[in-house]
Amino acid sequence: MPPLCWRHHTLIQALLSRGPLKESEFQSIFSDVTGKSFDSHQQLFNDYLRKINMELSYVQFELRACRNQYDSGVYYGVINTIADEQSKLGSKYTVPQIAFYKGIIEAIVQDPAAQGTISNINALNIRLENQGTSSQVPTAFKAFSMSQKEKTIQELVHDQWLCDMSDGRIGLGVRSFLDLRSWFHNNEVPACDVCNEAGVKADLCPNESCTVRIHKYCLQAKFSQQRMEKVCPGCGTQWPYVMAKSEAVEEDDTDVSQPPLGPAMRKRQKTSSNGPPESQPPENGQPSRRRVAVKVDYDGAGSSQEPSLVPRTRRATRNSARLHR
Missing domain, CATH: 3.90.1150.220 (Aspartate Aminotransferase, domain 1)
Structure with missing residues (x-):
């Protein structure tokens, strides 16, 4: 070549x-x-x-x-x-900064309401000690001050690892969506039922006992088809989606929910668990749903070795809402 x-x-x-x-x-x-x-x-x-x-x-x-x-x-x-x-070694971030970023990612993906954000105050209150892999907490973690956390958030937003939302909350930046795709998959972060990508920011099924979540843009692509019944693909519950006239399309093969480039996603398999993770109260009075726990082990790089120009497959089975440590 x-x-x-x-x-x-x-x-x-x-x-x-x-x-x-x-x-x-x-x-x-x-x-x-x-x-x-x-x-x-x-x-x-x-x-x-x-x-x-x-x-x-x-x-x-x-x-x-x-x-x-x-x-x-x-x-x-x-x-x-x-x-x-x-x-x-190629990262410009220090070990405490990386641990702080891990804590923010963990908090965001644990959100039972799938809002994909965390308040600035809650982000600053994340304890770096929880990100350690041993019983001995590094001194640098203990000395990581509030002002250092604020500066780190600013740097992560500038570098597009995080983003500032219009309401003052913090979300994932586009670089996180690019780099963490394999991590989302390997750690069984609940996926969108339409595109099979991690449903970090997604709409939940109205049935609180159902774990289906769908990205808003995937809902638009799915329900804008005039012949498509607007029900949850998992439990059949009526989905409260109001379609604008400009969204209506005739064909069923229209799919704008997936980017034109990306590695093929393997079909997810349900895994066994010895028991449910400990539940935690949701933030801001959001509807109570099962909170999931996940151990973050992110080092700033994805791990996918799959070809890049293969369309992702639709999920054959729905994932459990649990994330395992």
Whole structure:
């Protein structure tokens, strides 16, 4: 296979230097460097991405797309596909900062209401001691002050690992959605019943005994089909979805819920458990649902080695709502 040309290099460099880019921005760069309109040359665009990923795989990197679960936008970025001690050395964050980030991620994915956010106050009150893997708490964890936590949040938001919501709460940044895809899967974070991606920010089935959750943009894609009955795919409960006239479509094969680029997701299998995790009260008076527990072991890199241009499969079975340590 011929080596990458300067056009491929420009696309890679744009993502490395600017960070994750919106779909429209990345496609605009493609059009500028190739002189081809994206709308008329989508196959060429996919060929470019496929060739780039074949070369990046030799150095354990991947050009990947994801959908931001807060604004439904598609973003492209380059991620590290391995997690080892050597890759950790490349992080600009200190050990306490990484532990603090882990604590925020843990709190967000544990949200029983699937709002995908945590209040700034609750984030600042996260105890780093809970992120330790041994009984001896590192001194750096104990000395990590409130002002250092505030500064860390600002840095994580700036680097797109976290995001500031309009209501002042904190959510996951687009880089987290790009890099944590494999972690979400391996730790059995409840997935969207439509696209099989982690349902960090999602709507819940009205039946509180049902564990189905669906992204808002996936609901729109699913229920905008005129012949589709608006019921929960798990328990059959009527789903309170109001369809705007502009959303109605005729065909059943319309699916805008998944990004055009991403690794194939394996069908999730239910796993056994010795017992339910200890429940915790939900925040802000949200409806009471079973709270799940998860141990975060994130080091700033994904671990997927799957091909990048394979459409993800729909889930054959629904996951349990439990996350196991």
